Amino acid sequence: MDSPLLLAANLLIAAIALLHIYILVLEMFLWEKPAGLRAFRNTPEKAATTRVLAANQGLYNGFLAAGLLWGLWLGDAGVHIKIFFLLCIAIAGIYGGLTAARKIIFIQTAPAVLALGLLALVIVV
Structure with missing residues (x-):
């Protein structure tokens, strides 16, 4: 099943996995740091009260990345x-x-749908 479409799909999937690893880092480790505060437009006070929820979300993003990497x-x-x-x-x-x-x-859904479309083309072709 080697084709330029499959290569493009797999590169996009790898990029999506890296994005979700980055989100994991932001939500689990940088939530209350300047990078996390900027990324999610949080105040230090709000970040302090939501850090456990954010860490949980980060873990789920890590599982999504792991699933994509497993598939690759x-x-x-x-x-x-x-x-x-x-x-x-x-x-x-x-x-x-x-x-939210x-x-x-645009950040999450659009790339996933594009990758799904590329995979669909690979399967059909």
Whole structure:
């Protein structure tokens, strides 16, 4: 199943996994630091009261990244795993975009949907 479309899909999936690892770091370790405060537009007071919730969210983002990396590691056998985790990310992004901040749809959902589209093209072709 080697093709330029598969390479593009896998590169995008790897980038999405790295994004979720970055989110994990922000939410678990930098939530109350200047980088975390800036990224989520939090005040130090709000960050202090929500740090446990943020760390929990960060852990979930880590699981999403791990799932994508697992799918990549499995190669051709991992296509269904990649699809599953991309769907999870897209749905979580839609929910976050509707409930927290619209930009989440562009940061999280759009890349996942694009990667799903590329995988669909690879499967069809």
